[in-house]
Amino acid sequence: MSALTPDTPMKRVAVVGAGPAGLYAAEELVRQDRHRIHVDVLDRLPAPYGLVRYGVAPDHPRIKSITGSLRRILDHPRVRFLGAVALGADVTRQDLLDHYDAVVYAAGAAADRRLEVPGEDLPGSCSATAFVSWYSGHPDAPAPLPLDTERVAVVGAGNVALDLARVLTRPVADLERTDMPEPVLDALRASAVREVVVLARRGPWHARFTPKELRELVGLDGVDLVVDPRQLVPLEGLEPDRTAQTNLRILTEAAQRAPTGAPRRVELRFCARPLRLLGTDRVTGLEIERTTERPGATITGAGERETLTVGAVVRAVGYRGAPLDTVPFDPARGVVPNDKGRVLDADGALCPGEYVTGWLKRGPSGVVGTNKLDSAETVALLLDDLDERRPRRHPDLAGVLDRRGVRPIGLEGWSRIDTAERELGATRGRERTKIADWPTLLRLGKGPHPAREEPEELPWPS
Numbered sequence: 001m002s003a004l005t006p007d008t009p010m011k012r013v014a015v016v017g018a019g020p021a022g023l024y025a026a027e028e029l030v031r032q033d034r035h036r037i038h039v040d041v042l043d044r045l046p047a048p049y050g051l052v053r054y055g056v057a058p059d060h061p062r063i064k065s066i067t068g069s070l071r072r073i074l075d076h077p078r079v080r081f082l083g084a085v086a087l088g089a090d091v092t093r094q095d096l097l098d099h100y101d102a103v104v105y106a107a108g109a110a111a112d113r114r115l116e117v118p119g120e121d122l123p124g125s126c127s128a129t130a131f132v133s134w135y136s137g138h139p140d141a142p143a144p145l146p147l148d149t150e151r152v153a154v155v156g157a158g159n160v161a162l163d164l165a166r167v168l169t170r171p172v173a174d175l176e177r178t179d180m181p182e183p184v185l186d187a188l189r190a191s192a193v194r195e196v197v198v199l200a201r202r203g204p205w206h207a208r209f210t211p212k213e214l215r216e217l218v219g220l221d222g223v224d225l226v227v228d229p230r231q232l233v234p235l236e237g238l239e240p241d242r243t244a245q246t247n248l249r250i251l252t253e254a255a256q257r258a259p260t261g262a263p264r265r266v267e268l269r270f271c272a273r274p275l276r277l278l279g280t281d282r283v284t285g286l287e288i289e290r291t292t293e294r295p296g297a298t299i300t301g302a303g304e305r306e307t308l309t310v311g312a313v314v315r316a317v318g319y320r321g322a323p324l325d326t327v328p329f330d331p332a333r334g335v336v337p338n339d340k341g342r343v344l345d346a347d348g349a350l351c352p353g354e355y356v357t358g359w360l361k362r363g364p365s366g367v368v369g370t371n372k373l374d375s376a377e378t379v380a381l382l383l384d385d386l387d388e389r390r391p392r393r394h395p396d397l398a399g400v401l402d403r404r405g406v407r408p409i410g411l412e413g414w415s416r417i418d419t420a421e422r423e424l425g426a427t428r429g430r431e432r433t434k435i436a437d438w439p440t441l442l443r444l445g446k447g448p449h450p451a452r453e454e455p456e457e458l459p460w461p462s
């Protein structure tokens with residue numbers, strides 16, 4: 001039976017980040033009946049959904065459709081979306097601690113890991129984060145690579161590497177059905193890329209990509225997948241796990257197929273690591289070295305080197321979290337230090353009222369649904385702690401934002417952007433075409449300008 005009565009004081013929780021981890025945390029917070037909780041979900045972008053909008057590949061509409069259930073969380077009467085409000089720039093950590101009973105950091109892993117090899121910063125080299133953000137229509141992401149080269153290397157053997165190989169090679173007609181912004185489609189239409197070489201530093205038994213994504217790449221029309229069968233013999237003494245066994249089966253079948261002469265190809269190269277990117281004004285090649293590995297041991301260079309002639313290199317070697325204002329941060333792991341979601345300071349002491357979830361808590365791993373369990377764990381501890389904390393009356397963050405001239409984009413503003421994107425898509429027979437520029441997003445999101453018309457009221461809770 002619910003312990004709540006109409007007199008139960010309202011507690012306020014801020015969630016920083018409107019991606020799946022943040023929204024699943026918001027859902028957990030409002031659907032329990034131990035506390036009456038109002039949740040403000042802040043995001044530095046005008047649009048919610050985080051990596052579902054700006055990371056999941058545009059040609060994976062089934063995963064993207066999760067936005068439907070995420071929207072229902074935002075529609076909850078005790079959840080308020082505050083878009084275009086950045087922690088660090090518009091509000092501080094201290095503001096949040098002063099205005100809420102608890103704060104949940106769920107800002108994901110927006111930065112990228114580096115290869116730490118010479119030449120990495122040459123034009124023509126970029127991170128998967130930058131490339132994925134660009135094709136996903138992220139307003140901070142200009143085109144990171146000129147696609148005027150026939151051959152591109154993608155470093156890494158995770159699902160992001162396969163996303164990149166697929167987007168760079170699949171027929172543009174397939175991508176025209178997606179929500180990609182028109183300038184991105186134009187760039188892909190004009191692309192000279194004919195071959196993508198995916199480099200894995202370990203053997204296929206240790207690849208991080210999953211069978212479903214591998215099968216999709218193998219089955220692409222217009223693309224030949226090439227893999228040397230000699231690379232598919234498992235290491236002696238190694239028992240590949242089930243995922244690896246399935247991957248090996250798919251790769252073995254692909255290796256046995258004769259090339260069809262398709263216009264584009266993807267080559268998967270295992271046991272090869274990058275040594276340096278070559279070129280003076282831009283990337284002209286990638287020097288790689290064969291590696292050997294023993295079960296349980298780290299890889300070592302086998303001394304055999306080769307230069308790949310490529311005009312671009314994308315590193316898909318994992319995302320990493322970025323620091324948020326003065327929130328404790330572990331730069332080595334790229335996460336907020338925590339104990340099952342309770343934030344810890346540099347000395348390992350608890351930071352009362354502060355929590356973390358998602359990639360910023362555990363690092364960049366797992367699928368969208370993994371965040372549900374993760375956020376449930378964090379919120380369970382938050383609720384336990386709220387039991388122990390004395391209720392406080394907090395002023396609404398609205399006052400701080402007003403004083404600083406920060407006008408958040410609420411759910412209505414996001415709905416206007418959403419509608420505009422759907423209408424734009426409909427003009428080309430698509431469900432949606434993303435709007436990727438800040439001025440248009442802000443104009444749509446903020447609605448009529450207060451100087452000309454009455455300002456739109458955000459529903460601030462009493």
Ligand code: NAP
Pocket residue numbers: 114115155156157158159160161163200201202206207208209213273274316317318319364365366367
């Ligand atoms: P990931 O799965 O961690 O893969 C990173 C890859 O980079 C690994 O193969 C790793 O090799 C390699 N790597 C790391 N440092 C390297 C270096 N210095 N030199 C060469 N290679 C290096 O990361 P991700 O692909 O970015 O994916 C992130 C998460 O999102 C994963 O959980 C993924 O499954 C998920 N995701 C899912 C989908 C989907 O479901 N369709 C799509 C995209 C992403 P080692 O193993 O040797 O370290």
